[in-house]
């Protein structure tokens with residue numbers, strides 16, 4: 001699904017040198033590598049504050065802690081996403097409220113969010129799923145009207161650009177009250193281990209978050225709030241600092257691969273290729289995900305696997321149907337789209353090193369299976 005070796009080979013000298021610097025400097029915790037990466041990412045995103053942390057799941061938890069949410073507060077998020085989003089809501093004893101998604105973009109459905117808002121709603125967590133910007137402008141308008149927070153889960157969308165109705169543009173992760181990301185190795189900006197960060201333009205919130213990631217300390221050994229220990233490792237920061245200048249090129253390579261896949265697959269009656277806005281910068285293709293209709297998706301997965309083609313089913317089970325997150329309030333007819341998507345979706349290999357020959361081989365076998 002990814003080719004981290006091929007990507008490393010192209011930047012090997014730079015990476016090794018950056019690691020060597022940290023080793024010689026021995027500033028393994030919160031040293032210059034972490035600080036430099038923080039500053040460089042702030043500049044890249046055009047956001048006032050980046051707060052590095054240990055991983056993307058911690059980032060979500062810390063965001064909700066920083067907003068001061070209390071047990072029983074409701075947080076709305078998408079039914080069709082990775083479990084980390086709902087996991088942290090439940091972990092903090094907040095009440096997850098899962099809602100359905102848009103059948104074309106796979107992103108959280110604004111009308112479903114609106115219908116789910118109650119007097120207890122304190123936050124919405126849109127996920128820029130598979131790298132495609134969620135509908136931030138209508139979500140921010142809803143949030144303003146109801147006085148609730150928006151936490152962008154940008155783990156899959158780093159580098160994507162959102163365009164507002166008036167033409168103004170902003171990077172995903174800089175629009176909500178706070179945003180989170182992950183530097184898991186397979187993410188668009190991947191470390192060689194775990195890593196994560198929060199972004200915000202709010203000075204006060206940034207201050208709060210910087211304390212929470214460090215045991216709730218704002219002054220050494222003074223613990224003002226309950227915090228956690230969640231730091232971005234200095235070696236990972238050094239790696240990310242080398243990779244950040246390549247992020248746009250990496251995302252362009254993903255987009256180029258996506259365009260080639262779509263060219264070869266778009267006219268088949270059993271395939272729906274991923275939705276893309278005319279402005280193709282709103283999608284950075286963390287995943288390239290097809291919908292397969294009137295064919296056995298699982299048999300296709302098995303067939304491709306036999307041809308040496310890895311695929312992924314993101315995600316095979318709706319969150320509302322997961323044992324840990326079932327709730328009597330959920331009604332199956334509220335999740336029609338997610339219930340259908342989990343049967344239809346298949347994600348193809350997507351990374352920065354895909355060759356035309358690989359894409360041809362993959363598409364040829366998909367078409368062969370569906371035409372048989």
Ligand SMILES: *Cc1c(COP(=O)(O)O)cnc(C)c1O
Nearest residue numbers: 055056057082084155156182184
């Ligand atoms: C990867 C991911 C996370 C979690 O990130 P980790 O760094 O693995 O903890 C959260 N949300 C989404 C949407 C993700 O894709």
